[in-house]
Each structure stands twice: as C-alpha cells, then as structure tokens.
Amino acid sequence: MKTKTVEQLLSMLPKNQTIESDISGLFFYCADTPRKTISYIQEPSICIVLQGTREIYLGTDCQKFDDSSLMFCPVNIPISMHIKHATVEKPVIVLSMKLNLALIREVMAKITPQKNADYEHQGIKWPLEDTILTAFERLIDLLNYPNDIEFLSPLIQQEIYYRLL
Numbered sequence: 001m002k003t004k005t006v007e008q009l010l011s012m013l014p015k016n017q018t019i020e021s022d023i024s025g026l027f028f029y030c031a032d033t034p035r036k037t038i039s040y041i042q043e044p045s046i047c048i049v050l051q052g053t054r055e056i057y058l059g060t061d062c063q064k065f066d067d068s069s070l071m072f073c074p075v076n077i078p079i080s081m082h083i084k085h086a087t088v089e090k091p092v093i094v095l096s097m098k099l100n101l102a103l104i105r106e107v108m109a110k111i112t113p114q115k116n117a118d119y120e121h122q123g124i125k126w127p128l129e130d131t132i133l134t135a136f137e138r139l140i141d142l143l144n145y146p147n148d149i150e151f152l153s154p155l156i157q158q159e160i161y162y163r164l165l
Contacts, residue, residue, distance in 0.1 A: 005137050006051050008144075009093055018096075021143055023153045025098035032091040035083040042079050044099040046160070047071040048128060048136060052092030055082040056124070063125050070128045072164065074099065077124070095136065100157060107161040126164075135160045 013019065013030040020027050037057070053066045057080040065071055086092045139156045142149050 027096040029094040031083050031086045032088045037082040039080040042073045042077050047096045050093040132163050
C-alpha cells in the first residue's frame, strides 16, 4: 500500500475499533496495541491488511495475512482473528469490503471465462495482485472526494470483482 494512502487512513481512523466509511460496505479497523484472539462470523467480503500482520484461524488452521495477500470470503464463515504485534508508531490497518452480489452478477454476465486460467487460490488466502491493490487505493482515495463516491465507487468495485474473477 502506498505510504500516502496509509498516512491518510492513520489521520482519520479511530484506534481499536471498526468503522464504516462513507463508501457503503467499506470498513476499516486500526489496532495500535496487540489484540487478544476474537471469534466472529466473517460476512462475505474481501479483507486486506494494509499495514502490519494479523492471524486468521479457520478451525485449527492458522493463516498470516499482511500486505502481500487478501482474504476472500464468499460466504459467512466462522473465524478467529489475532493481532500479535501493533504499536502506536506502526498500527495494524485492515480494510474490509462487503461483497455486493448484485454487482458481482453483473460483472460475471459481462466476462468470458478464460480457458487454462491459472487458479492458484487455496481457501480464503489469495495473493494480493498490484491491479487489485491499485483499485482499492483509488477506492480509498474517493473518501477525499465525497461528491464522487456515489457514482465512482460502484465502478471501482466492478473493476475489483472483474480482477478477482
């Protein structure tokens, strides 16, 4: 994640709580202290650790997420989350975007499945490709332009779904 984007988020996010942004379905969490393991039902969403690392437990399986991967949850899933290392100087920042199934259906209707596509994704952990990260940076940047959110956020979200599919 670009330093400018992380700095922008650090200046606006409250610490140790989840907030919904002005973009519907886009949430942020910023932890400046280690967090005990908490369990919850993860709604269908895409989650990206923009700074730091968090551990996600799916049963006994533990996966570490940082800025090189994303968590893709297409259905409600019971998970546990643990943040071992977070400081005031370097808090853990997590972005979560709820999946918009209607928008995903629109994208799927417009694309042609690729033969011989290389599907490396195993479970909920996917590599975070630059094209997806760049689209999320543009989505976050829309928070600086509130008048553009209603029109542009669905277009950027369509791009994100297209790149995932």
